[in-house]
Amino acid sequence: MKIAFLGAGAVGLSVAGMLSRVCDVYAVCRKRHSDAIQSQGLILSGIWGEHNFRFPCGETLPPDEKFDYIFITSKSQDTREICRTNSEAIKDSSVISLQNGIGNEEIISEFTDSVIGGMIITGFEWRGNGKVHVSVQAAPMRIGRFPSGPDKDVNSLADIIQKAGIDVITDENIRGALWGKTMYNCALNPIGAIMQVPYGELLNDNAWSVIRDIVHEAFDVCRAEGVTLEWSSPDKYLAFLHDTQIPSTAEHHSSMYQDISAGKKTEIDFINGAIVEKGNLHNIDTPVNRTIVNMIKFRESLNK
Ligand SMILES: NC(=O)C1=CN([C@@H]2O[C@H](COP(=O)(O)OP(=O)(O)OC[C@H]3O[C@@H](n4cnc5c(N)ncnc54)[C@H](OP(=O)(O)O)[C@@H]3O)[C@@H](O)[C@H]2O)C=CC1
Numbered sequence: 685m686k687i688a689f690l691g692a693g694a695v696g697l698s699v700a701g702m703l704s705r706v707c708d709v710y711a712v713c714r715k716r717h718s719d720a721i722q723s724q725g726l727i728l729s730g731i732w733g734e735h736n737f738r739f740p741c742g743e744t745l746p747p748d749e750k751f752d753y754i755f756i757t758s759k760s761q762d763t764r765e766i767c768r769t770n771s772e773a774i775k776d777s778s779v780i781s782l783q784n785g786i787g788n789e790e791i792i793s794e795f796t797d798s799v800i801g802g803m804i805i806t807g808f809e810w811r812g813n814g815k816v817h818v819s820v821q822a823a824p825m826r827i828g829r830f831p832s833g834p835d836k837d838v839n840s841l842a843d844i845i846q847k848a849g850i851d852v853i854t855d856e857n858i859r860g861a862l863w864g865k866t867m868y869n870c871a872l873n874p875i876g877a878i879m880q881v882p883y884g885e886l887l888n889d890n891a892w893s894v895i896r897d898i899v900h901e902a903f904d905v906c907r908a909e910g911v912t913l914e915w916s917s918p919d920k921y922l923a924f925l926h927d928t929q930i931p932s933t934a935e936h937h938s939s940m941y942q943d944i945s946a947g948k949k950t951e952i953d954f955i956n957g958a959i960v961e962k963g964n965l966h967n968i969d970t971p972v973n974r975t976i977v978n979m980i981k982f983r984e985s986l987n988k
C-alpha cells in the first residue's frame with residue numbers, strides 16, 4: 685500500500701507519520717519541513733504519543749510513482765493549485781481531503797472521479813520545522829465516499845488508518861459530516877481569531893449571542909442545500925457545541941487564530957464565506973456570517 689500526502693503541514697505530516705508505521709508514505713511539503721524530517725525525523729508530541737517518524741518527503745512527488753491513495757492536507761485556498769500541479773498523479777488515484785470548510789471535495793472532483801471526504805476534529809500545532817504537537821481531540825476521524833454512500837475503498841483506507849493508531853469511523857453521509865464540522869468552525873474560528881482567545885472563552889454570553897446567530901443562519905443554508913446534519917435543529921446543535929464540543933477542545937486556539945497570528949491568509953472564504961455564498965444562491969440572507977467574513981478580511985489586510 686502506497687499513500688502520498690500533498691500540501692503536508694501540521695495535519696498532513698502528523699497523519700503521514702502515523703501511517704508510516706503500517707504502509708509506505710510520501711509527503712509533499714515545504715523544503716523547511718522536508719529538510720528537518722530528513723535530518724531529525726518528524727517529531728510528534730501530545731495526545732497521539734511521543735514519536736520520531738522517518739519517511740520520505742520532498743517538494744514534489746517522485747515522477748512516475750503510483751499511489752493507492754492521495755491525501756490533500758493543504759489549506760483550502762491551495763487545493764486547486766495542488767490539484768493542477770499534480771493532476772497526472774491524482775487522476776488515477778482515490779483522493780482524500782482532510783481539510784476544513786466547504787468546497788474542497790468539489791474542486792478535487794474536477795481532477796479525479798474517486799473523491800473521499802475526510803473530517804478530523806483534532807488539534808495540530810506547529811512546534812518548529814518538522815515538529816508538531818497534537819493538542820486536543822473531540823471525536824474520531826471520519827471518512828466516506830463523497831458526497832455519500834458506502835464504499836469498499838473507504839473501508840480499506842479506514843482499516844489502515846485504524847491500524848496506524850488513529851481512531852477513525854466510516855460515514856455514509858460524509859457531506860453531512862463536513863457541513864457539521866463547518867458549523868463548528870463557522871461558530872468558533874473567526875470569533876476566536878478576532879478576540880485572540882481559545883475556544884473555551886467563547887462560552888462568554890456576548891460571544892455566545894453572536895455564535896447563536898451564525899449557527900441559525902448556517903442551518904438555514906444547510907437545509908436549502910439539502911444537507912442532512914446529525915442535529916434536527918440549530919438549538920440542538922448549539923447545545924452539543926456548548927456542552928460537548930467546546931469543553932473537549934477548550935484549550936485550543938483555532939487554526940484561523942493561528943493563521944492571523946502568523947500573518948497568513950485564512951480559510952474564511954471556505955468557512956463563513958461558503959455560508960454567505962451558498963446563502964446567496966438560495967436567496968437566504970446571512971448578515972451575521974457576512975459581517976464576520978468582512979471582519980476577518982479586515983484583520984487579514986492589517987497583516988499585509
Ligand atoms: N491544524 C489543525 O489543528 C487542523 C487543521 N485542519 C484543516 O486541515 C487543513 C490543513 O491544515 P494545517 O495542516 O494546519 O495547515 P498547514 O498550513 O500547517 O499545512 C499546509 C501546508 O501545505 C503547504 N503547501 C501549500 N501549497 C503547497 C504546495 N503547492 N506544495 C507543497 N506544500 C504546499 C503550506 O505551505 P505554506 O505555509 O508555505 O503555505 C503548509 O506548509 C486545513 O484545511 C485546516 O483547516 C483540520 C483539523 C485540524
Ligand SMILES: CC(C)(CO)C(=O)C(=O)O
Nearest residue numbers: 804805806807808938939
Ligand atoms: C479545533 C480544530 C483543530 C479541530 O479540528 C479545528 O478545526 C481548527 O482549529 O480549525
